[in-house]
Amino acid sequence: MERKEGLALGPTSPILNLNGIPTLFRDGANGDCFWQEPHGSWRPVQDDGLYAVEAECLALHNDLAVKIFGDIKRYHALLHIAPPFLNQAGLNSEAAMGRDAFEAALVKLASFPDLNRLLYLYDSRVLVSAIQECTKEVSQLTGEFYRIFNLEPFFTPGIPQEDGTRWSTSPTVTMLFSTLGFLFIRLHSLLDYVAKLAREVECMPTNFSSYPKLASSNFLFGGRKRLKLNNTAGTLFEACAEVAEIEVVRNLLIHDGLLDDTPKAYEVIEKGQAIERFVLMPDRKNGQFERFRNRHRFYGREDRINLRLMTLC
Template structure:
């Protein structure tokens, strides 16, 4: 658990988060899908969720982009130690608290710096990669946070005796549980857009640096992926650009949350109670058929299928991340051909 003094070392009584919402003790053993708290306070899955594989591909992409834009890494690495730090920061992150007009003035003064516009363009391209890295970390941490709330936070006022039943609750804890789940799907959809932008830019690397070029991918979104030219159909197999269950579900849930309401008219957390003890907790997702919500007239949130998202969320995230690794490798193959 996280306290003011930090994270306690793992011991026999340390909680192990389970998919069914009922934590076990570390001393009871580890098996299958479960989560442990790390020294930085985050909850990481016992089974690999693809976080580090995505990171490895992204790290390699930094050099791929530099080599492509500069025609090789030699001149890039020769000039890099002399590049003013603000070129990679101004207008991109908070480490350079500079106004736009001051940035423009500074660029005029640096006009004689060798390959100035190449560096500006390179850093803009690399931001697409760093966005993927950070968003992937968010997906991983949001998944762990979802299961932390599901396992460790009380759905209902503690200490009140209850009869054996399936009880539902709505409370600040349940609100946070649904908010975390919803933002997780939104962030996965963000990754779809970032990956599409990166693929578009990688297909269209600028060659003219007489002026500071705009990104070719500025207005490119995931919905435009069929416009990609060099990533031929056979190269998208195993990627997020291929029609697949992971993308279908992420798009469906994200679009519902952004445009058409909530996952439940009144978000509810369910608890199964036997002999006065909670033996299961779960959250339901609306029924789907052929990639769409079951609908009758204006009604599109039916729960007869009892789809407990907590029992399959980790598999969904792993499948998504596996395809993200495949997508990044497909993008990297574009640079290998040059």
Template sequence: MGMMTVQTYLYLDGIPADAPGRVDQPSFSFDPQGIWRFSFDDGWYAVEAAALELHRMFARVIFKGLPYNELLASTPAFIATLGHNSEAAGAKSDLEDLLGLADRIPELHRFLYLYDCQRLVSAIQECTKEIIQIQGEFYRTLNLESFFHPPMKHEDGTRYSTSPVVTKLFAFLSFLFIRMHSLLDYTVKVALEAEKLPTNFNNYPKMSSLNAQYGDRKRLGLNKESGTLFEDCEFLVTVETLRNHIIHNGLLDDMPKGYEEIKDGVATEKYLLMPDITDGRFDRCRNRNLFYGREDKLNLRLPFLVTEFLGKQEATLRLISEDLRHRHGL
């Protein structure tokens, strides 16, 4: 018989356990699919369900009044992937040649445009998976990797480390906030296409959202809708603030550090600090905007930030689907 693998539980304070002994505290456990899953509902499955519904709704609207399933059966499969996916090995010239066959492939332009819209929805699904995966890797690293190498007994008290492991933790955080903002951009693109669907498919339509970004949400009829990614709220301002700072201005700490509370030579807590933020923006004085007076331990809040974001993501996708349904009388 093979050895039984002991499940490890990752806790937000960076101290793992072999059993979920702290019943009242959220944790991560390893899913056989290869991902660390949060003990609370993080909203990922709900986003997936909402995205699948939006895939179907785009097809229903774009092919309204047409026998979609019959047409699909006679349409070459590579139309969905050419120019979008590495499984289609074709070049730009192949798509140009394909467009010359529009009179031989029924509703070719509709199918091309549908797959363009569905690619945007798929990007939301894939980006959401990245966020969930990297969040799990953040907590795996926080819990299971030593801040200091080689591991050794330290004096009691608070100590900080700068090390490759700490660098990795901050890289994970940067990726998470950047990808959250990517989802803001992608969702605006999807909503713009849904609101401005073409009616003439005599030619291959150009997408309305090609250069759209999150700031273009003001062009949406759904802009400012409560509970969505388009509402005006402190939470989304914070996501923008973090992403813009990381992209344009630098790190979340001038010298990224991981902190440990040591008792009897053993770490009893690990944490990373978030700069002080008020109304979604960094507290600023003259040229300085990274203050840590509140000792905000980001690792204790991160899963709830992700969960709140994904809740708004799901609500937004469902609202786009419902708006499509209403606009087109389905």
């Protein structure tokens, strides 16, 4: 089934399914699946919370201003006179200003009202922006994983395949696993950013006689026990299987190798056609990969990550 990038959704548009076998839009959508938006990205048919996160983050930008300035009007009154470089230099590529020039400019602006509050607000907002952008990345990576999983050939096209279950390793499978691995890494990054924001809000300064450093600069999700929010029900800081899996998989990928010594994608062939595709994850117990001596990649449970990846994202 060909990928029809950028086309309007129509009867023959592909629907990406969790079992790796695409269907057509005219045949309907059952359960979790993906369709292609006009600009080319693959989005889940069911709401994945992306826009809700965006709305919350937009509100957080204002909430931080209120928290730091005490009154949103006090902050808004400064916007028309504040130099643009205050919220750009050292934070994004829009400001063509080096470190020394930035420091010199701040010295000249020493008498600017609430200068240090503005600087601290813009620094804090970077944490919120990181959550926004990382959430988008997770959404895009999830769609890309299922695009490859559904539409790209695992094996050389045109070669007959015998019935049964077979595995393939190929450039396509390498890209599939690379996408899956980076998805877990970015999911963990999202946990880090949320932890940083929580830390910053809990330790927000009240004295702005000087330019404050962020309390969260060296804070990561692994240090969440120091948060007042830790173990709070309904937050990412409560103990749950999904967060534990993200942590253990990310740590494996960063520190201890691959999800499989040779990444493999499986296909179930019936009458010469694939009726199912799947990718296996190593067995876990009590939040950790099951281990015997040096071995920690056992697949006795045949855990098909493709069928439940959406519960993590």
